[in-house]
Amino acid sequence: MNIPTINTLDSLRRHVQYALAVEHFTVPPYLCALYSIPEDTNREATSVIQSVVMEEMLHMVLVANLLNAIGGKAKLNHPSFIPTYPNYLPHSARDFQVSLGKFSRSAIATFMRIERPEKTDAPPEGDYFHSIGQFYAAVRDGLKYLVDQEQKHGGERVFSGDSALQITREYYYGGAGVITVIKDLETAEHAIREIVDQGEGRPGEVFNDDNDKEVRGPGMRQPDQLEPTRQEPAGTHAGGYLEAQHHKNFSGEEEPAHYYRFQELFEERYYQAGDTPETGPRGPELPLLWDNVYNMRSNSKASDYAEGSQIRRKLDGFNHCYMRLLDGLQSAFCGKPAEIVRAVSLMYEVKERAVELMRIPSGDGDTTVGPSFEYVPPKRDPGGSQALS
Amino acid sequence: METDRIDPLEDFVGLSAVLTGFETAELHGTGLVESHYKTILDILGERIFGRLLLTWRQIRESEANDVDFDVRKKILENSLLGPVARNILVLWYTGNWNQMPGEWRDQYGAAAGDRTRVVSAAAYRQGLVWRAVLAHPPAAKQPGFGSWTPPPEGADEIDDEWRQ
Numbered sequence: 001m002n003i004p005t006i007n008t009l010d011s012l013r014r015h016v017q018y019a020l021a022v023e024h025f026t027v028p029p030y031l032c033a034l035y036s037i038p039e040d041t042n043r044e045a046t047s048v049i050q051s052v053v054m055e056e057m058l059h060m061v062l063v064a065n066l067l068n069a070i071g072g073k074a075k076l077n078h079p080s081f082i083p084t085y086p087n088y089l090p091h092s093a094r095d096f097q098v099s100l101g102k103f104s105r106s107a108i109a110t111f112m113r114i115e116r117p118e119k120t121d122a123p124p125e126g127d128y129f130h131s132i133g134q135f136y137a138a139v140r141d142g143l144k145y146l147v148d149q150e151q152k153h154g155g156e157r158v159f160s161g162d163s164a165l166q167i168t169r170e171y172y173y174g175g176a177g178v179i180t181v182i183k184d185l186e187t188a189e190h191a192i193r194e195i196v197d198q199g200e201g202r203p204g205e206v207f208n209d210d211n212d213k214e215v216r217g218p219g220m221r222q223p224d225q226l227e228p229t230r231q232e233p234a235g236t237h238a239g240g241y242l243e244a245q246h247h248k249n250f251s252g253e254e255e256p257a258h259y260y261r262f263q264e265l266f267e268e269r270y271y272q273a274g275d276t277p278e279t280g281p282r283g284p285e286l287p288l289l290w291d292n293v294y295n296m297r298s299n300s301k302a303s304d305y306a307e308g309s310q311i312r313r314k315l316d317g318f319n320h321c322y323m324r325l326l327d328g329l330q331s332a333f334c335g336k337p338a339e340i341v342r343a344v345s346l347m348y349e350v351k352e353r354a355v356e357l358m359r360i361p362s363g364d365g366d367t368t369v370g371p372s373f374e375y376v377p378p379k380r381d382p383g384g385s386q387a388l389s
Numbered sequence: 390m391e392t393d394r395i396d397p398l399e400d401f402v403g404l405s406a407v408l409t410g411f412e413t414a415e416l417h418g419t420g421l422v423e424s425h426y427k428t429i430l431d432i433l434g435e436r437i438f439g440r441l442l443l444t445w446r447q448i449r450e451s452e453a454n455d456v457d458f459d460v461r462k463k464i465l466e467n468s469l470l471g472p473v474a475r476n477i478l479v480l481w482y483t484g485n486w487n488q489m490p491g492e493w494r495d496q497y498g499a500a501a502g503d504r505t506r507v508v509s510a511a512a513y514r515q516g517l518v519w520r521a522v523l524a525h526p527p528a529a530k531q532p533g534f535g536s537w538t539p540p541p542e543g544a545d546e547i548d549d550e551w552r553q
Contacts, residue, residue, distance in 0.1 A: 038420075039511075310414035345533030352530060356418030 005126040006142025009156050013072035015126055015139055016063060020074055021090040022132060023059045023195075025083050026114055028373035029098050029107070030056065035354045035371070036102035036293045045103060045265055045288055052111075052258045055198045058177045061167050061340075062191040064333040068165040069182040070143075070158055074333040077326040082375040085299050089114065091135070093128045100373065101298040105290060108266045115259040117200040117277070133200045136192050147185045159184055164335075171337045201257030206271050294358040296370030311360060311369055318353045319376045325350055327378070397442055401426050404445040407460050408478045411517055416481070419515035424508075425480060432486065432502040433473065441470050469497055482521070484512030523547075 006012050030053040037046050064074050075081060088094040096113050118131040126138035149155030159182075169179045177198070180191040201207075255261070256271055264270055264281050265288065272283030302319060305312040328343030354371040362369045402422055406413045416422060430438050441464065448459045464470045472493045480486055488494075488505045507513050514529040523541035525532045 310412045314414055314418070341533075341535050342539065345536035348531050348533045348536075355420075356415075359420045360414050360417045 004124065004138065004141040004145050006138055007145055009070070009146060009158065011126075012139070012142045012146060012158075013067065013070060015142065016067045016070065016072055017075065018091045019063045019135070019139060020060060020067065020076070021081055021083075022092075022135065023056055023063055024076070024081070025087075025090055025098070026056050027053060027060075028083075028085065028371075029100055030111065031351075031354065031373075032100045032296060032370060033103040033107050033111070035351065035358055036296050038292065038294065041292045042103070042289055044286055048261045048265055049103070051255070052261060055177060055258070058179070059195045059198070060329070062180060062182075062195055064329075065166050065180065065182045066188055066191055068333065069161045069188065071160040074330065076333070077323060077330045077378075079375045082326070082373070084374070089132075091127060091129065093125075093130045095130070099298050100296075100300065100370065102296040102370070103290075103293045105266060108262050112259055112262045112266060115199050115257070115262060117203060117257075117259055120203045131200065133196050136196050140189060140192050143185060143188055159188075165333070165337070167332065167337050167340060171332070171340050197257065199258045201260060204277065206256045206260045206275055206277060294370075295367050296358055297362050297364070297367035298370075300357075300362075300370045300372040302372055302374055302376075305369075311362070314353075314357060314360065315369065315372055315374075316376065318350070318357060318371050319374045321346065321349050321353055322371075322373055323376055323378065395446075397439075398422060398426055400442040400446050400449075401429075403449060404442065404460075404464075404474075405477065405481060407456060408474055409481045409517055411481075411520070415520075419517075421481075421512055421515050424511070425477075428480070428486065428508050429477060432500055434500065437469065437473060437497065441473055444470060468493075480508065480512070482516055482518045484508060484514075484516045 006015050030049055034046065034049040034053060037049075067074050083090065086097040086099040088097055096110065098110055098114065099107075101107055114132070116131055118133040118137075122131065122134050124137035124141050125134040126142065129135035129138070143158065146155065146158045150158055163181075163183060166181045166183075167179060168181055177194065180187055180194065182188050182191055256264070260271060260277075260281075264286055267281050268286050268288055269281040270283035270286050271281040275282050300315070302312055302315040305315065325343055325346040328339050328346055332338075332340035332343055350371075357369045357371045360369045361367075402413045402416055405411075405416055405422075405425075409416070444463055444467075445460070448456060448463060451459070460474075464474050472490055476487055476489065484507050486504075486506055486508050488503050489497075489499075494503070510529075514526050516526065519526045519530075523543050
């Protein structure tokens with residue numbers, strides 16, 4: 001076995017923490033695009049972005065489970081974890097920047113770059129990666145190598161984490177896909193496969209699943225069903241919803257990987273059965289109203305507005321709420337898995353506040369403020385990890 | 390924003406802020422500024438609504454020391470404008486338009502659109518009453534499972550204000 005770039009347990013834990021940062025990095029830009037679309041317009045775009053962002057959140061949980069399984073400790077509510085935008089994907093080859101901005105064709109083009117599939121012969125890249133798939137390939141190779149070392153050469157135990165730290169499905173309601181409890185190489189590889197398949201898809205394939213390819217078109221996706229609490233009464237948790245195969249969306253319908261879903265929006269056309277990455281989407285038209293969005297100012301910062309001003313206070317309030325959400329996830333990933341339920345209610349709060357900011361004029365006569373997703377130090381709790389308890 | 394430009398929407402937001410006690414950014418954040426403006430204009434017509442906004446603009450431009458006092462004096466105590474202003478306040482808080490009082494209708498005209506109703510689903514959902522009591526409009530904004538266990542968002546800030 002060749003020695004891969006990630007070849008110590010410390011390095012593996014560090015890289016899995018990077019993975020957490022990469023997954024999280026995508027969430028604020030996707031949410032800005034999503035929340036810039038006013039209710040009841042561009043429903044198809046709303047449903048695509050919402051389904052993608054929910055899967056990114058699932059990926060965060062899977063990565064946190066992986067990190068806990070290998071004895072690492074997630075760190076989220078920390079300035080180094082929270083990006084300033086515009087920025088490069090963390091630990092990537094830095095070949096393009098990502099901004100916080102409204103739904104637009106250029107935003108979708110950037111999202112496609114984030115999720116772009118690696119070439120079939122692309123090497124694993126643990127650092128300065130060119131695609132997220134290559135990065136995860138490096139993590140997977142590192143895992144395999146270290147497990148091999150452990151089994152054959154009495155190396156350090158890889159899956160030494162406390163199983164009580166795993167987020168299990170009873171804690172995870174209303175999200176996308178299936179939670180994998182990670183305890184060994186097999187479950188770890190399964191989780192990584194799920195992350196990569198949902199994001200970039202498998203090489204050469206548009207759809208995630210091989211079965212029952214159908215022509216998709218307007219009306220087949222039902223945005224309403226993407227709202228978790230409408231579909232599933234709160235508190236009943238998993239149920240049939242989470243039993244769904246992860247390659248299918250919540251309606252059990254075939255769904256292309258993120259890259260191809262964004263491509264459908266970009267091209268304003270659906271993929272249909274028989275289409276390949278080379279043909280591009282050739283299904284029914286998917287018309288979008290690109291101008292029918294809140295004209296959010298790109299990469300808003302609280303410091304753009306005078307301290308104490310109305311807008312500044314709104315932005316500060318938003319950022320505090322966002323930090324409390326990260327605090328909640330921090331607790332959930334570090335020993336209090338039930339906190340994730342509380343974090344979900346903060347996600348709704350973040351949404352309401354973000355949409356408000358989308359509507360508030362920024363004062364330049366043209367744009368609105370928009371959310372800034374910035375780190376702010378905790379107000380009352382210097383520890384920063386128990387704001388929810 | 391240029392100060393000399395006449396912007397009836399901004400006048401409406403400014404007056405609404407004084408009437409409701411919520412800041413203009415907050416009112417913009419509801420997404421209801423334009424639809425409320427249009428609802429009121431449709432019901433009352435340009436003559437009455439315009440008179441209200443003009444009166445407000447005069448108060449604002451007079452740079453009076455006590456805007457609240459002037460609004461009380463020149464708007465709320467005025468027999469034409471007072472009931473209108475109160476209705477606008479109720480509209481912001483509850484999303485309801487209440488039919489103008491009978492006496493007022495007798496004196497200033499009974500418009501066909503002047504019927505008691507919830508003006509829109511959004512107006513109910515974004516009603517200021519929910520913000521004022523730090524609650525969610527029942528069945529309209531999802532607060533998430535278990536959200537009833539912690540104190541409402543912002544409750545700690547109110548405590549701080551009380552302590553001061």
